[in-house]
Amino acid sequence: MRRTNAVLAAVLLIAGSGWAQEKKSEKPAPRASRFGAKMTTEAAIKDLYERWATAFRARDIEAIMAMYARGDDVVAYDIVAPLEYKGAAAYRKDYEEFLGMFTGPIEVEFREMRVVASGDVGFVHALERISGTMKNGQKMDLWLRATSGVRKYDGKWLIVHDHISVPADMETGKAMMDLKP
Amino acid sequence: MRRTNAVLAAVLLIAGSGWAQEKKSEKPAPRASRFGAKMTTEAAIKDLYERWATAFRARDIEAIMAMYARGDDVVAYDIVAPLEYKGAAAYRKDYEEFLGMFTGPIEVEFREMRVVASGDVGFVHALERISGTMKNGQKMDLWLRATSGVRKYDGKWLIVHDHISVPADMETGKAMMDLKP
Numbered sequence: 088m089r090r091t092n093a094v095l096a097a098v099l100l101i102a103g104s105g106w107a108q109e110k111k112s113e114k115p116a117p118r119a120s121r122f123g124a125k126m127t128t129e130a131a132i133k134d135l136y137e138r139w140a141t142a143f144r145a146r147d148i149e150a151i152m153a154m155y156a157r158g159d160d161v162v163a164y165d166i167v168a169p170l171e172y173k174g175a176a177a178y179r180k181d182y183e184e185f186l187g188m189f190t191g192p193i194e195v196e197f198r199e200m201r202v203v204a205s206g207d208v209g210f211v212h213a214l215e216r217i218s219g220t221m222k223n224g225q226k227m228d229l230w231l232r233a234t235s236g237v238r239k240y241d242g243k244w245l246i247v248h249d250h251i252s253v254p255a256d257m258e259t260g261k262a263m264m265d266l267k268p
Numbered sequence: 269m270r271r272t273n274a275v276l277a278a279v280l281l282i283a284g285s286g287w288a289q290e291k292k293s294e295k296p297a298p299r300a301s302r303f304g305a306k307m308t309t310e311a312a313i314k315d316l317y318e319r320w321a322t323a324f325r326a327r328d329i330e331a332i333m334a335m336y337a338r339g340d341d342v343v344a345y346d347i348v349a350p351l352e353y354k355g356a357a358a359y360r361k362d363y364e365e366f367l368g369m370f371t372g373p374i375e376v377e378f379r380e381m382r383v384v385a386s387g388d389v390g391f392v393h394a395l396e397r398i399s400g401t402m403k404n405g406q407k408m409d410l411w412l413r414a415t416s417g418v419r420k421y422d423g424k425w426l427i428v429h430d431h432i433s434v435p436a437d438m439e440t441g442k443a444m445m446d447l448k449p
Contacts, residue, residue, distance in 0.1 A: 164413035168435040170447050205387030210417040212429055232345035234415050234431040236391040250415040252433030254349040255443030262436030262443040266351050
């Protein structure tokens with residue numbers, strides 16, 4: 088944890104200032120239809136991602152990890168090495184290193200999100216833009232591909248798998264970090 | 269389609285020669301247990317990936333695409349650009365370009381595969397090793413991260429989403445194509 092409590096207090100203030108209210112008013116009421124149960128499930132999973140985005144913007148590691156299952160249920164393939172992070176504790180350290188690269192809040196935007204779920208299992212994928220100012224003064228503005236697997240634990244949806252990446256250029260060996268949708 | 273019919277005939281011969289029989293004898297009988305239904309679902313999804321591997325080894329594009337849903341139900345994030353392939357037809361072209369880089373069969377191996385499914389939706393992730401000889405004479409031997417979303421259509425599991433990648437080195441900008449699990 089590289090952040091100071093002062094920074095934490097500041098970002099929590101930002102996080103609590105408007106976006107959460109906007110989310111609340113945007114949240115659709117459950118629809119009564121033939122697919123009523125499924126609509127509610129998809130809305131619940133989208134809400135998980137909205138809460139994840141709020142936590143990520145605020146660089147709040149506790150709030151971020153609250154979106155994940157515990158222990159070995161979590162296996163993640165992140166944009167950075169190694170090939171996989173096994174367990175919530177390992178993935179938390181990876182998050183902390185990433186969040187520690189930034190100064191101030193991180194912006195995050197999802198595009199073309201698809202949620203597919205049935206019973207207590209689902210998956211989500213989207214293009215995800217991450218932007219912010221890094222501690223070395225450089226701006227990061229990066230479009231990623233993000234896929235997650237989610238499970239319902241005692242009525243609560245949690246993330247058990249993330250896969251985050253950019254494409255590779257097989258001829259030059261470069262990671263393609265300047266692509267846009 | 270860069271392959272000739274002669275090559276196609278040769279790879280089909282290889283594909284039919286042994287692996288399919290080995291797979292048949294390995295396939296577990298459905299277990300009678302409290303989780304009987306779920307075991308059968310996971311076995312069915314693993315079988316989908318075994319059949320995908322057989323088709324991929326043989327570079328048989330028709331057999332590969334038979335593992336996927338149709339039309340817009342397929343959205344894929346591949347190891348190569350662009351960020352996403354929208355629709356089965358676009359992803360098929362991507363496959364054809366990849367398969368066309370190789371001469372002879374491609375080896376594929378999964379490690380640490382996890383299948384999670386409920387009702388008619390599931391996801392799968394694994395580390396995936398791909399190796400083979402390319403037309404320029406170079407050997408490819410690459411560990412990838414592979415995540416898929418699957419759905420059951422009229423009792424048949426099909427892939428609706430793939431996410432294939434290697435990590436990126438954020439400092440050098442390189443795609444990390446020499447990592448091993």
